[in-house]
Amino acid sequence: MAIPLSYNVRSLAARWTSTVVAVLGIAGTVGVFVAMLSLARGFEATLVASGSARNAIVRRAGATSEMDSSVMLEQVRVVEDAPGVERGDSGPLVSPEVVVIASFPLRGRGVEGNAQVRGVSLKALAVRPTVKIVAGRAFQPGLSELLVGRNVAASYEGLELGQTVRFGGGTWTVVGVFDSGGTAYDSELWCDYSVLRQVYQRPLNMFQSATARLTSPAALTGFKDSLTSDPRVTVQIDREIDYYAKQSRQLTTLITVLGSIIAVVMGIGAVFGALNTMYSAVSERTREIATLRAIGFGSGSIVVSFVVEALCIALVGGLVGCAVVLPLNGLTTGTINWQTFSHLAFAFRVTPGLLAMGLAFALLMGLVGGVPPAVRAARAPIAFALREL
Amino acid sequence: MVSIDGRADSKSLIRARGLGKTYRRGGEQIHVLQGLNLDVDASDFVAFMGPSGSGKTTLLNLLGGLDVPSEGSVTVAGDEITRMSGAKLTAWRARHVGFVFQMYNLIPVLTAFQNVELPLLLTGLSKAERRSHVETALAVVGLDDRMRHYPRQLSGGQEQRVGIARAIVADPTFLLCDEPTGDLDRKSADEVLDLLDRLVRDHGKTVLLVTHDPRAAEHARLILHLEKGVLVESVTASPPR
Ligand SMILES: Nc1ncnc2c1ncn2[C@@H]1O[C@H](COP(=O)(O)OP(=O)(O)OP(=O)(O)O)[C@@H](O)[C@H]1O
Ligand SMILES: [Mg+2]
Numbered sequence: 001m002a003i004p005l006s007y008n009v010r011s012l013a014a015r016w017t018s019t020v021v022a023v024l025g026i027a028g029t030v031g032v033f034v035a036m037l038s039l040a041r042g043f044e045a046t047l048v049a050s051g052s053a054r055n056a057i058v059r060r061a062g063a064t065s066e067m068d069s070s071v072m073l074e075q076v077r078v079v080e081d082a083p084g085v086e087r088g089d090s091g092p093l094v095s096p097e098v099v100v101i102a103s104f105p106l107r108g109r110g111v112e113g114n115a116q117v118r119g120v121s122l123k124a125l126a127v128r129p130t131v132k133i134v135a136g137r138a139f140q141p142g143l144s145e146l147l148v149g150r151n152v153a154a155s156y157e158g159l160e161l162g163q164t165v166r167f168g169g170g171t172w173t174v175v176g177v178f179d180s181g182g183t184a185y186d187s188e189l190w191c192d193y194s195v196l197r198q199v200y201q202r203p204l205n206m207f208q209s210a211t212a213r214l215t216s217p218a219a220l221t222g223f224k225d226s227l228t229s230d231p232r233v234t235v236q237i238d239r240e241i242d243y244y245a246k247q248s249r250q251l252t253t254l255i256t257v258l259g260s261i262i263a264v265v266m267g268i269g270a271v272f273g274a275l276n277t278m279y280s281a282v283s284e285r286t287r288e289i290a291t292l293r294a295i296g297f298g299s300g301s302i303v304v305s306f307v308v309e310a311l312c313i314a315l316v317g318g319l320v321g322c323a324v325v326l327p328l329n330g331l332t333t334g335t336i337n338w339q340t341f342s343h344l345a346f347a348f349r350v351t352p353g354l355l356a357m358g359l360a361f362a363l364l365m366g367l368v369g370g371v372p373p374a375v376r377a378a379r380a381p382i383a384f385a386l387r388e389l
Numbered sequence: 390m391v392s393i394d395g396r397a398d399s400k401s402l403i404r405a406r407g408l409g410k411t412y413r414r415g416g417e418q419i420h421v422l423q424g425l426n427l428d429v430d431a432s433d434f435v436a437f438m439g440p441s442g443s444g445k446t447t448l449l450n451l452l453g454g455l456d457v458p459s460e461g462s463v464t465v466a467g468d469e470i471t472r473m474s475g476a477k478l479t480a481w482r483a484r485h486v487g488f489v490f491q492m493y494n495l496i497p498v499l500t501a502f503q504n505v506e507l508p509l510l511l512t513g514l515s516k517a518e519r520r521s522h523v524e525t526a527l528a529v530v531g532l533d534d535r536m537r538h539y540p541r542q543l544s545g546g547q548e549q550r551v552g553i554a555r556a557i558v559a560d561p562t563f564l565l566c567d568e569p570t571g572d573l574d575r576k577s578a579d580e581v582l583d584l585l586d587r588l589v590r591d592h593g594k595t596v597l598l599v600t601h602d603p604r605a606a607e608h609a610r611l612i613l614h615l616e617k618g619v620l621v622e623s624v625t626a627s628p629p630r
Contacts, residue, residue, distance in 0.1 A: 010498035291494040296483020383456035
């Protein structure tokens with residue numbers, strides 16, 4: 001039977017100052033690691049949720065995002081006639097959209113941030129059933145009215161319901177607020193596309209994209225095949241989910257890589273903390289370890305016992321780190337969407353999977369920090385170690 | 390019977406032949422033990438004396454399998470321990486040797502009960518069996534009412550008695566005691582020595598005791614002196630009790 005766990009736990013408690021230092025090192029590292037990854041997850045989730053499996057976004061072939069795309073009115077007509085498009089009371093559910101970027105003062109930061117302004121028709125609401133008006137009303141076609149996402153008022157100054165703003169040479173009134181259920185649209189300002197085109201002096205028959213609601217997710221193949229083989233249009237078609245997932249990739253990869261680099265650097269520090277704590281534990285307990293070995297505990301038992309002791313530190317550190325980060329879950333923050341250079345509000349997502357990763361990372365640090373001291377403990381010559389005070 | 394001439398018959402329990410230990414310090418070699426012979430029978434009680442640095446601890450370490458000799462051999466109950474590998478020697482120590490240390494060497498974060506239980510964790514005994522063995526051992530040393538105490542809550546003499554309980558709990562073949570009373574006052578020392586007497590007399594234990602104190606040595610049946618790397622016989626202690 002092995003050396004009892006209570007021996008390790010109580011030894012750690014007996015040297016608690018040194019233990020706390022090692023625990024904090026690991027907790028800090030795990031906290032930063034999980035926080036960074038939950039940021040990436042939240043960002044990704046926000047963008048991915050913006051898309052629907054039943055929607056297809058049509059852009060000019062070769063466009064990387066809506067911003068550098070253009071779709072002409074004639075092409076929109078072709079899209080409306082394509083197979084697989086859902087039909088509503090007002091005809092085919094295809095929403096041609098104009099997108100511009102406008103800057104507004106960010107709340108409490110003294111600088112301006114870019115917001116995405118989307119010129120739509122009222123069909124946009126039918127194409128995206130998750131979008132619900134929660135305050136006020138929709139804009140009136142032909143008027144300079146804004147229907148804003150629910151994060152907009154919190155992110156920028158002067159965009160609360162009823163307020164008036166100037167941008168793009170026009171004066172706009174916020175008449176309604178919508179909730180799209182935590183997607184990227186919640187950071188957008190919607191208005192009538194013809195008014196928007198007029199104010200920005202855009203060509204009258206040009207849109208950036210057209211989003212089609214399909215009869216079913218499976219209808220995409222037929223829809224896509226029909227349009228890509230049609231000589232009248234040169235467009236690229238993506239399932240809306242995939243479009244937003246692609247948009248999120250660059251930033252999530254950046255955050256993940258950055259988070260991992262920071263975690264590794266902090267991790268090296270934390271490992272040295274654990275090594276230091278365990279080496280001093282081993283040297284303070286030289287005679288104790290020699291006694292255990294004299295009694296007949298083998299070097300294997302000693303190694304296991306000290307590695308377990310390091311893992312106890314790591315586990316507590318990991319749990320503390322996770323516990324500290326957990327309240328971030330759901331906390332809303334903002335960043336730039338690098339694909340469209342607009343400001344996007346999203347929430348941290350601390351998932352069980354991330355917490356498990358954080359704990360695994362902690363245990364890895366404990367292992368790396370625990371094995372060398374444990375091996376030293378098991379290697380010291382007994383007769384020599386027994387003479388230690 | 391104890392003998393140091395290296396000619397005892399093959400039935401002795403502990404037998405050392407031509408035992409030598411040389412330490413290297415810096416450039417010079419220190420020959421601590423040289424050609425030492427010893428035979429100890431079961432249920433003997435031997436005391437080793439000698440000036441500081443004469444090699445008493447070194448000898449006990451060799452007999453207890455904690456260190457390997459530079460030359461010579463140690464055989465216990467027919468097994469030549471000086472030929473055993475590390476893992477095998479560790480298992481042999483667990484089975485055959487009970488160590489009692491001058492500084493008690495109790496684990497400070499474990500209770501008296503848990504300290505005494507340690508050697509039993511290396512056996513296949515069930516929890517209930519371990520409990521009854523520990524209680525018996527602590528009763529033998531008169532500390533069955535201190536089981537939940539931590540070492541710091543015990544006096545030096547009590548700590549050493551817990552140390553002895555730990556040494557005897559797994560019923561080892563012999564006990565090696567290195568100055569077990571060196572840190573104790575007269576009264577506590579006497580208690581510990583009386584305990585060793587009882588272990589030999591009533592329980593048939595074999596005890597090898599290192600001590601600086603002639604009064605402690607008197608408890609043994611035979612006192613041997615370490616001189617220039619070998620053992621020499623001096624006074625025979627009081628007749629076997
Ligand atoms: N690891 C070592 N390296 C070098 N020399 C050592 C080592 N261990 C012991 N010695 C030397 O061996 C000699 C015998 O030491 P040992 O501890 O056996 O003596 P001792 O009789 O037990 O002394 P004491 O009565 O002080 O406990 C001493 O001179 C000591 O300095
Ligand atoms: Mg000594």
